[in-house]
Amino acid sequence: MATHFTLVLTTIRYPAVLLDYAKNAARFNHEDVRFIVIGDRKTPASVHKISAQLEDLGYEALYYDVREQKHIINRFPSLDEIVPYDSDCRRNLGYLIAAEKGTDIIISIDDDNFPMDDYFRLHEIVTRYHTFPAAVSENSWFNPCSLLQVQPSWWIYSRGFPYSRRWTDSSKIENRTEKGRVVLNLGLWLGSPDVDAVTNLAQPTKVVRIKHNQVMLARNTFTPINTQNTAIALDLLPCFYYVPMGAMINGVTLDRYGDIWTGIFANKIINHMGDRICIGRPLTDHQRNVHDLFRDLMCEMWGMILTDYLANLIVDCDISSKNYADAYLELASELAKRTSNHENADVRKYFGRLSKAMYSWVKVCQAIL
Numbered sequence: 001m002a003t004h005f006t007l008v009l010t011t012i013r014y015p016a017v018l019l020d021y022a023k024n025a026a027r028f029n030h031e032d033v034r035f036i037v038i039g040d041r042k043t044p045a046s047v048h049k050i051s052a053q054l055e056d057l058g059y060e061a062l063y064y065d066v067r068e069q070k071h072i073i074n075r076f077p078s079l080d081e082i083v084p085y086d087s088d089c090r091r092n093l094g095y096l097i098a099a100e101k102g103t104d105i106i107i108s109i110d111d112d113n114f115p116m117d118d119y120f121r122l123h124e125i126v127t128r129y130h131t132f133p134a135a136v137s138e139n140s141w142f143n144p145c146s147l148l149q150v151q152p153s154w155w156i157y158s159r160g161f162p163y164s165r166r167w168t169d170s171s172k173i174e175n176r177t178e179k180g181r182v183v184l185n186l187g188l189w190l191g192s193p194d195v196d197a198v199t200n201l202a203q204p205t206k207v208v209r210i211k212h213n214q215v216m217l218a219r220n221t222f223t224p225i226n227t228q229n230t231a232i233a234l235d236l237l238p239c240f241y242y243v244p245m246g247a248m249i250n251g252v253t254l255d256r257y258g259d260i261w262t263g264i265f266a267n268k269i270i271n272h273m274g275d276r277i278c279i280g281r282p283l284t285d286h287q288r289n290v291h292d293l294f295r296d297l298m299c300e301m302w303g304m305i306l307t308d309y310l311a312n313l314i315v316d317c318d319i320s321s322k323n324y325a326d327a328y329l330e331l332a333s334e335l336a337k338r339t340s341n342h343e344n345a346d347v348r349k350y351f352g353r354l355s356k357a358m359y360s361w362v363k364v365c366q367a368i369l
Contacts, residue, residue, distance in 0.1 A: 002032045003105060004032040004033075005030070005031040005103065005107055005120055005124075006034045006036060006107075008038070009037050009038070009091070010038040010039070010091040011034070011039075011047070011111040013044070017111050017113070018069070019050075020115055022054050022057040022058075022059050023034060024120070026058065026123060031058070033059055034060045034061070034062070034103065035054050036061060036064070036098055037050060037062070037063045037064070037094075038069070038241040039063065039069075040089055041066060043065065043066075048063050052222075053194045064093065064097070066085070077094075078360040079364060079365070080328045081359060084244050084246060087245065087258075088227070088242065089258055091242055093241070094308070094323065095108075095326070096364065097105075099368050099369055100368050103234060104233070105123060105126045105127060105231050105232070106237070107229075109227075111284060112289045113189065113285070114286075114287060116284060117281055118282070119180070122187070123282060125278060126183065126233050127187055127234075132214050133175075133178075134178045134216060135215040135217050135279060136174050137172070138169065139169050139335055140220060141223065143171040144186060144224065147211055147215065147323075148207045149207070149208050150205050151208055152205070154205070158193075158223075158226075159226065159260065160259075160264075161236070162223075163307075173215055178217070178276065179276075180274065180276035181200070181276060182233075183232065184225070184231070184277045185230070186278070187229035187230065187282045188207075188229070188279065188281070188284075188320045189229060189284050189285055190208065190286065191287055192286045194226050197296035197297035197300050197301075198304075210281070213280055213281055214278055214279075215280055216276055217276065217278070222267050222268075222311070223267065223277065225259070225262070225263025225264075225267060227259040228286070229284045229325075234369070235324060237269070238362050239363040240266050241328075241357070242259060243257075243259075243261040244354075244357065247346065247349075248346065249347060249350065250302075252298060252301060253298070254303060254306075255299035261307070264307075265328070265358075268315070268317065268319070269319065269327045292307075306347065306352075313335070313338050314331070314335075317335075317338070319334075328358060332355045332356075335358070336351065336352060341366070
């Protein structure tokens, strides 16, 4: 039976990039592909036209503007609080709609990533058992950028790699394999790498090729996970809540780490459940939207600080539940308990709200799945 894919995007621009994904799917004869676009308050009204364009290419395409999103929010009122406006977090609604309409694999993309390769076939490793070379690290944090050749040639780390774990990770591909059921595939990128503002300010960098086609993260190993070219199995959804940002900490906005923290939490539970994470293809051509790097730096500051804090906190959490939903609830409880004594009141308040939002997310997922 054919695998069904649902590609989810949230955007404040006209998502012409989806035409490239539809043409890629058609070129390689993938018929079971659905597109879901989630609008936000800044999304132009013209975006509704994308549905007709994609349907002309033979694919189901659904656009939900803010008004149409009210239908699912009215059914699950907690979403109004845990999925804020003006945020990448809005894509959570797309995940839920995909789950309710039925799918095997949910793919999350950003609107500046263009498909390469046989895009959907390479993400099709999700939900299946595979054997791939082992991606390992001496300090249990593997750097996806170690798989890439960049110009100029220097060592870079993926956005979200804890600073306390850099330069001691020894990320490498061993001469052995790992095997298991893949529930998350992290696709990489040519062009602009997904690195933090510190790295972008230090040296503009271009990815020119990938050095290893596909690897599997070794057991009990962590890696930064973003949502710009990432596929997940449907049963992973209860622990793949895109974490909301926007909190003020010491007068500075916390932002740009929502996907990273989503990935840390999911990585922890995938390790616990014995399922597997893969890294590599399919590639996208990342034609990065224009960014104010100094603004990015300000928004990322508390993300960088607290990612180190979370890296230690989450790794040490003991999880005993036997399914993804219960494990995520257990993790939310541990997060609330372990952050309640943080020295910073703003941090305590943020994680207290986040743990409650994680609980609400699971309850919505359980009602839908």
